[in-house]
Amino acid sequence: MRISTTQFYETSASNYSRTYANVTKTGDEVASQVKLNTAGDDPVGAGRVLQLQQMGTMLNQYKSNIDTVNTSVVQTETALTGITSAIQRAQELVLGAANTSFTDKDRQANAAELKELQGQILGLMNSQDADGTYLFSGSKGTTAPYAVSSDGTYSYQGDQTRNLLAVGSGISMASNTTGWDAFEQAINTTRTSTTLVAGADDGVISLSGGSVSNAATYDTSFTAGQPYKISFTSSTAYTILDKNNQDVTGEATAAGKFASSSSANQAITFRGLELNLNINLTKDQYTNTTAADAAVKNHTFQLGVSPSAVSTSRLPANTSTDVITSSVVTDQAAFDKTFPSGGAVVRFTDATTFNLYAAPYDAATSKPVSTGTLSGNTATASGVTFTFSGTPPTLAAGDQFTAQSSTQQSQNVLNTLTKVITALNGKVDGDPVAQQKLQATMTSTIGNLKSAAEQIISATSEGGARAKTATEQGVTNQTMIDNGTTESGTITASDPVDAIARLTLQKTMLQASQLVFTQLSALNLFSKL
Template identity: 80%
Template sequence: MRISTTQFYETSAANYSRTYANVTKTGDEVASQVKLNTAGDDPVGAGRVLQLQQMGTMLNQYKSNIDTINTGVVQTETALTAVTSAIQRAQELVLAAGNATFTDKDRQANAAELKEVQTQILGLMNSQDADGTYLFSGSKGTTAPYALSTDGTYSYQGDQTRNQLAVGSGITMASNTTGWDAFEQAINTTRTSMTLTSPAVNDNVIALSGGSVTNSAEYNTKFTPGEPYSISFQSSTQFKILDKDGTDVTAEASSAGKFTSTSAANQTVGFRGLQIDLNVNLTDAQYGNSAQADTAVAGHTFTLAVSNSTVSTSRLPGNPSTTVVTDSKVTDQTKFNETFPSGGAIIRFSSATDFALYAAPYDAATSKPVSSGTLTGTPVANQAVASGVTFTFSGSPVALASGDQFTAQPASQQNQNILNTLSSVITALNGKVDGDPVAKQKLQATLTSTIGNLTSAANQINDAVSDGGARAKTATDQSVTNQNLLDNGSNESSSITASDPVDAIARLTLQKTMLQASQLVFTQLSALNLFSKL
């Protein structure tokens, strides 16, 4: 077979070039210790490495999210621990204020310190992280969670959203604690009210506290379904309780409705999860004569019921008019419970008199009115009645305008935040008590309820701290799992991309030998031509 000189040179050059490329590639592999540089080196391996890289990116993001959660837990726990310490100081001051030797001046001094404690707690509840985001506002990180409303109460301005972060494949976890969870769910132990219905003018002979909840389960299952109750005194030693249907339920009260007018030791009444304090104020002559005592006490009747919910309102700063809400009162508790948005509402005016109430937040494209109507009231139409709440606006005549908006935040009496609990006791301690036995009895009832609410607030905060600790532990455990996956992925990727030094050096040696052989063959064969024989 004839082989042309051109064919010989081309074939030899191609073989030499291929062998030289192999030597160069293997030399680079030996130098870099990496055998997979392009997808063409190992298509299947390259695909797997890409998957592992994507998994590594996700695992690193999970790590960042876990770090965010753990940092948030630490910051939140620091703030909550400081709030707990402040509550402990408040409890000491409230307990001290009940000392029989304290005067109005002493109690006012305690009230002044409690005000400072309240300010401290407010600052802690409005804590921010290093980025200026409020810790307890939920998803509304730029809004301070607590603010003083126009009615003098402190209301929650955040939401109930717990920001979720992915910490593993298909696993998400809350990165924050909301003020709703930490402070707004503290049980209000004084969520009932006592109203004297007879006689028409209070003679201060009998005083009954609104009561403190001592057993929430019994209160919810037995007391609430039967309210409102009527408590009527038959004599100076016996009272009777009727439920809303007129059924006599006195037997369920401690001592079956019996009490002693002459001894404070037997003037605490337990009834369906509620503890009621009874105070009898008789003259010396009445105390010494049972018939006179019976006459003085008999005929006093009280109504005992669950306190109505409250609503705090505020005007939006961008309103066209300067009208404000001067009063907001729940006038239909049943309708309020059924229709008023639990997360807050927005009242929007479409004209000077027409309004609609929407669930917050309001969205012009999707929000549907919960209730609507026209201003009513006499002597001027200055009241908006919506979802069981009557809102009263300022002005005569009222000068509302189309586009005016007002926020309305509901507050159930079942719960009370620590700030409002402190406001109540501060007001009570600043009142005049010296020389007034009835005022002293009322103050004592307030102090008792405050201690219960402070304990409830501390318990709720402890629950929030425990929740944060549980999240931190779970996140840390997941972090260990993620790190194992990351390490395994790195090892697998390395096994695909990393070179075996022994194998690479052996191949390089072989390829160099083949290159040398190719050079020698080319030299020898190039001499086998007609020209070399001439």
């Protein structure tokens, strides 16, 4: 077989180039200690490295999310701790004001400090993080969670959304605590009220709205039979009828018997509720049973769950300057059935026609819950009657008002403080009836402040549990990152001993190739002539 000179040179050049390329590549591997530079170096290994890189990117994002959760928990806990301290001081002031030696001036001094504490608590409830996002607003991070309404009540402006962040494969965790969870679920121990429905309002009988002393009994027994009628038949006895006019007096303290010989507070316990009864008789009436009976009997009170409340606010962008001056639940059944639990938006389509939507309102997707027409300066929707300022109101198309409902089952601490501040600023000295009402307010306030503190403690514990879980997940994620880095290194990192040995062999082969080429190139006919 004959090999042409051209073929010989081409084959030799190809072999030399291939060997030289191997030497260069191995030399780079020895210098960089990296053996996988392109997918062609190791297709299977390159695919695995890409998988590990993607997993590492995800794990690093999980790590960032965990840091966000932990930072939020620390900021939230700081705010909640400050609020708890303020509530503790408020409890001390309220208990102090209940001292019988206190005068109106003393109580007003306590009320002034309570007002300062209320402002401090409001500021902490509206805490923001370093980015200016409100901590307790849920998903509405640019909206202050608490604002005072035109009627002086404080209402929650945020939502109940927990901002979820992925912290592991298939594991999500809330990064925030909402104001709804921390402050709006505090049980209101005074969620019932009494109304005199028969007899003269002469101050002879004072009957408080009552405080819940046993929540389980209250929920199962009291609510089923309300509203009740408490009728005084003499200066020593009363009867209680439930909504079906069934006599349930036997379930009350002493089966409806009491002593009216003293003006001291007397507790009546009934179906998980504790009411304060005060009989205010003259000296002559106290010593004359007939006169006492005549003064007390025929007074009848209605006792039941306090109606729901609605707080409102106008949108700053409204064309008109009108505001809602009052909002009253006038049809509890319609309210319970149709009013959105997460809040509502009243939006006018012209000067008199409006729609009520579930909040938040979206022009493209929101459907009206109810509609109505302004009558004078009032508008009724979903069982709520709204009263507008202006005579007549000057509402315009596009004007919107937000409405947030709250049942008397719960009460935030700001509204609890408002009520006790108002009571402490009132004139009480020398007025037995006013003193009795103030005492009932004090009892209510202490119960509600305790409930608010317990709710905050619960929210703090929940946040701590989230931080602990997030930290533990972070340890797991870091282990996976480390394992991935190690595995990726075994694929991409070069073995120095193996690489140097290969480089030495390839250099020897290159030298041999050069030598063979030199010697064989001399084997031709021209060199023999």
